[in-house]
Each structure stands twice: as structure tokens, then as C-alpha cells.
Amino acid sequence: MQALQIYAGPRAQALLRERGLRACDVRVIPAAAGGPKGLALNPLDRFLFGHWLKDAPQVIHLPGASIGAWRLACACLPDADAALAQLAEDYITQQYEHRPGRAPTPAQVSLAFGRKLDERLGARAAEVLSHPRWRLHVFTSRGRHLLRRDGRWRTPLGYLAAFVSNAARRRALGLWLERVVFSDPRHPLPVPLADFRSRTVALTAQNLAPAILASCSIPFWLEAVHDVPGAPRGAYWDGGITDYHLHLDYAAIDDGLVLYPHFQGRIVPGWLDKPWPRRHRASPALANVVVLAPSREWLRTLPRGKLPDRSDFKAYGDDHVARQSAWRRVLAESRRLADEFAQQVAGGGAVQALPLP
Secondary structure (H helix, E strand, O other): OOOEEEEEOHHHHHHHHHHOOOHHHEEEOOEOOOHHHHHHHHHHHHHHHHHHOOOOOOOEEEEEEOHHHHHHHHHOOOOHHHHHHHHHHHHHOOOOOOOOOOOOOHHHHHHHHHHHHHHHOHHHHHHHOOOOOEEEEEEEEEEOHHHHOOOOOHHHHHHHHHHHHHHHOHHHHHHOEEEEEEEOOOOOOOOOOOOOOEEEEEOOOOOHHHHHHHHOOOEOOEOOEEOOOOOOOOEEEEOOOOOOOOOOOHHHOOOOEEEEEOOOOOOOOOHHHOOOHHHHOOOHHHOOEEEEEEOHHHHOOOHHHOOOOOHHHHHHOOOHHHHHHHHHHHHHHOHHHHHHHHHHHHOOOOOOOEEOO
């Protein structure tokens, strides 16, 4: 059974047939939001950043949202392999103080998670931002109007309005949420952001940890991060709301490939677009994208027949041992994704890829 499935846009398919998949051709590596699903990509991340791309001479841009931003920040550390392994351990063992039989409050989750990010990344921000070739870009969603501040009533009312607006048209979501990208100031992200209301802010040692916390702050699960240093005032939430899978205009890059380790073949624009399958289709913007994703057959072999996700917290409740055991099994099984990718690129020959769905 094949664990890894490779998909590619038409330009990328032609390049893969001509000269295979080479580290020197990679220009961008996006990382999607998706919470615990990102655990399945951890061994692949470790191989890519800790080994295969380690000696690639070119600048590579790393746009990420939510757990994707956390993954990519770890990849920028000098000990990327070890940092990514630590990320997986931190994510699997996360627990939050709460009353018996009740879920932890958003404030409790934000406090504990923020402390962990400060420990792992905030204290090493200068190292993250001084990588000689990697350029990190952290995607967040900044609230507007009702959502400009987090609040007991204004947040649910604001997100209800955002859902209705987005249902009518994706661009209408910009009435309520603005894409704010905290971007490595050494090189701008080589992808236009004209598809949605956007602004760019310099990523610095002072705002790295707050920006990643904001990018991971799922509404109603965590509190919004207010007034991130160096950025416009306001409430900042999960970057996946505006850019769930970062369906950006990658085709605007003239040469090379966008290599996308992803937990599925489809690239969904925003979190609120999940109910609208027509928005999940491949577009010309993905012409030069190569997606590395788990196969459906392999997914069925995992605990509960799926990748880890937030529903596991409810399914396992306070049985942390059972949840952690299931997630560790997924992490161990996911080594097959890295192994199969390593085999694909080892020979240097043509790589066959399916069209992006």
C-alpha cells in the first residue's frame, strides 16, 4: 500500500517529468492550518528541513497559518530536526487545567499555549529570523468592526456576520476580517496578495511569538491576541480563518516549484469555505504547485480511520493516555510518508504526479 500521494499543477507536472523533483527547484513551502492533522506531516517536515533541503543554496519562502506557522518557525531554527521533533512531543502531550467534566476555557488554553510558544520560539526568535536562506511569513486574521476586539457577545455576532458574508462571496469576508502577514523583512513574499483584503507587517523578535500565538488562536477555543507589537491595533485570530490552506497566486512565481506538504490533495482557501466544495477546486494559481499528501488507503489504517483532529479531544475526554497513544501511533506510521518521499527523490529521475483535484 502506498502511503504518499503526489499531486501537481500542469506546470509542475511538466517539470517533474523533465527533471524530477530537485531541492534546488523549490521556491516556496506553504504550511496549512489544521491543528492536530499537522502531526502526520512531522516526519516529512523533519526530512525536508533537517536533511533534503539543508544544503539547498536558494532562498525559500515559508508562508504558514496556525500550526503551519509553528511548524515553519521550528524549521527555521539551526537544529530544525530536533525542534520539529520537540513540536510533535509538545503537541501530543498538551493538557490544560480545567474543572472535571468540563472543557478548559479559552483563557486557560491561551495562557498555557502562549507560555509554551515563548519557551520554544520566543526565547529563540533571533535564531528563527536569522536563518541564511529560509524566510518565514506568519498569516493571521485581524478583526474589523464587531471583531476589532474579542468579547462575550461581539465575537459570536461578528463571526456569524463573517460566515454569512463569506457564503455570499469570499472577498466579502474582508468586511469583517483582514489578512495580516507578519513577514521576514529581508525578502518580501514573492506571491501577490491582491485576492483578499491584506496588509504586511515586519516580523521581528518582539512579535514572533505573539504573531504565531495569534495565528494559532482558533475562535472560541483560544482568546484573540490583542495589539500585536509593531502591527495595527486590534484582535488577531487564527490565520486559517482567512487562509485555511493558503490557496495563493503561486503561479505568479516565474520559475521553480512550490512544494506543499499537506494533509489532503485539495487546497481550501479559507476555514469558512469548508462548506462550499466549489471553492475547493484547483485553480490556475496552483499551476506550479506540488502537493505531498497521505493516500486515502493509508488514512484508513490509522486510529479511528483518520488523521488526528480536534474532535479527538472530545472523543477521548480526560483519557489523555488513550489520546496520546493514538496520536503517537499516527506519528510513528507517518514515517512512511517521509520514507516514500526520500525514495522518490533519491534516484533523481522523473516523478509521476496526479493532477491536483
